[in-house]
Amino acid sequence: MSNSLLQGVRVLDLTRLLPGPHATQLLAQLGAEVIKIEDPDGGDYARSLSPALFEQVNRGKASITLDLRDAADVEAFKGLVADADVVIESFRPGVMERLGCGYDTLAAINPKLVYTALTGYGQTGPLRDAAGHDLNYLSLSGVLDQNGTAGGPPGISNVQIADLAGGALTCAVGVLSAVIGARASGQGSFVDSAMLDGSLALQSVAMATRADLGQTQPRGADILTGALPNYRVYKCRDGRYLAVGALEPKFFARLLAKLNPLPPNKARGSSQTPKPKSAEKRPSSSARKTSGWADKVSDALSDPRRARVLTKPVHWGLAALFRSRPRDAWVALLDGADACTTPVLTLEEALAHEQTRARGMQQGDALGCPLQFDGSARDALAPSPALGADNERLLNRR
Structure with missing residues (x-):
């Protein structure tokens, strides 16, 4: 025993x-x-x-x-x-x-x-x-x-x-x-x-939603089923997935600070030669969209009234960004960020993970x-x- x-x-x-x-x-x-x-x-x-x-x-x-x-x-x-x-x-x-x-x-x-x-x-x-x-x-x-x-x-x-x-x-x-x-x-x-x-x-969370809004939300529309961009699963460039559980503003701010701004060539996962400095002064479209996130978006998403307005565009931006690199590249980049991000593992990968092994x-x-x-x-x-x-x-x- x-x-x-x-x-x-x-x-x-x-x-x-x-x-x-x-x-x-x-x-x-x-x-x-x-x-x-x-x-x-x-x-x-x-x-x-x-x-x-x-x-x-x-x-x-x-x-x-x-x-x-x-x-x-x-x-x-x-x-x-x-x-x-x-x-x-x-x-x-x-x-x-x-x-x-x-x-x-x-x-x-x-x-x-x-x-x-x-x-x-x-x-x-x-x-x-x-x-x-x-x-x-x-x-x-x-x-x-x-x-x-x-x-x-x-x-x-x-x-x-x-x-x-x-x-x-x-x-x-x-x-x-x-x-x-x-x-x-x-x-x-x-x-x-x-x-x-x-x-x-x-069903504590669903019951809380029902108490707040008068009814449960459809699949994918509650705060823990995909409504929030800071609590979702994102597909990466290699077809594997990254789990983002940065629910609290402090964690999401850390995530955004780590992601923004990424140099344009790195954000695209490109190995192209750097552009001339004159070209680099004008940020890419994706960089312009994400600028200032670390200062504004995190706090805005903590306010339910503003979160519903910001949810979709923030999600689209993050989804496009995470599709630019393989899963393990994101894991490496976010290592130590303390932003509640983890790779979606198979059971075999989970059993081999150092945390699982450490816990026996x-x-x-x-x-x-x-x-x-x-x-x-x-x-x-x-x-x-x-x-x-x-x-x-x-x-x-x-």
């Missing part, structure tokens, strides 16, 4: 696929004992659907096989519950009750038990029994409508926002809070964690715990378990 913060906390994990296993692996990284309980007939679907994904989110766990449709296996499960701190499941509402393993039944066995149900839509409401995946929770929560470029369709991300941020991480916070409460009071609780709810709760986030073919405590190094978890690998140790079964 990665550390001992949760040493002595036993988690019975009935979840499958991505959100639940991601949440329980984080608990394992924090020191909890996580026992993955799987159906004897194939186990977690991810084992066959995507063995690589299974490995990413099931490291550091034990695995036992129980068929909760079998009375003897239900009794074996209840025996484990007696000594457990947490049960976490991701079935549709009512499934565990039909199996004879609902919260009331298990709480009667272990009053301190934290029972966590991680579902798409929660235990109440008209959609409680509906099927869904990350894309569905994002679409119904309004998150998907916020993603993508202006005038284009909603953007689909390969990072599962609802599953992981709205689901797994929110769920883990709920589990830990309930465990602390149970240890203080002696009474466990039922944690109802819905990925739709968790996704809605992520990559552990072989997997990612480490995103938290550090007392500056200690992250320990790698053991590989994911084989199906039923711990039957003999935990169930006295071969």
Whole structure:
């Protein structure tokens, strides 16, 4: 295990696929004992659907096989519950009750038990029994409508926002809070964690816009989705991209001071011989347009009433400028400017980046715990378990 913060906390994990296993692996990284309980007939679907994904989110766990449709296996499960701190499941509402393993039944066995149900839509409401995946929770929560470029369709991300941020991480916070409460009071609780709810709760900025303007803005038109030229992604000469996050005026002023004025031949990325001094006295069209930015534009953009007037021309000017050089040339130029600019990296580039290496986030073919405590190094978890690998140790079964 990665550390001992949760040493002595036993988690019975009935979840499958991505959100639940991601949440329980984080608990394992924090020191909890996580026992993955799987159906004897194939186990977690991810084992066959995507063995690589299974490995990413099931490291550091034990695995036992129980068929909760079998009375003897239900009794074996209840025996484990007696000594457990947490049960976490991701079935549709009512499934565990039909199996004879609902919260009331298990709480009667272990009053301190934290029972966590991680579902798409929660235990109440008209959609409680509906099927869904990350894309569905994002679409119904309004998150998907916020993603993508202006005038284009909603953007689909390969990072599962609802599953992981709205689901797994929110769920883990709920589990830990309930465990602390149970240890203080002696009474466990039922944690109802819905990925739709968790996704809605992520929309602080969109909700602020709604409060300010009376409604949300279209894709690409809110302050963090492309409306501001100082918070955008710009295409560079080589087809790669630079992220400009200079949201505060001080950062944008630093960026503009670094960019303006660029010598005309350098702004075009040209290797032509310098022009005669008489020609250089007359600034190029692009230089004339950008002159004075460092003194005026930054402060103007901090005023919402003036920002809407200045947004498009400033964006056009920056877009044309960034297209004049390759991405890494801009990275080199802006190095040390402290202006919140970064290259848009592929995952491979991100893993190789010096900051990632310094933090020790990559552990072989997997990612480490995103938290550090007392500056200690992250320990790698053991590989994911084989199906039923711990039957003999935990169930006295071969």
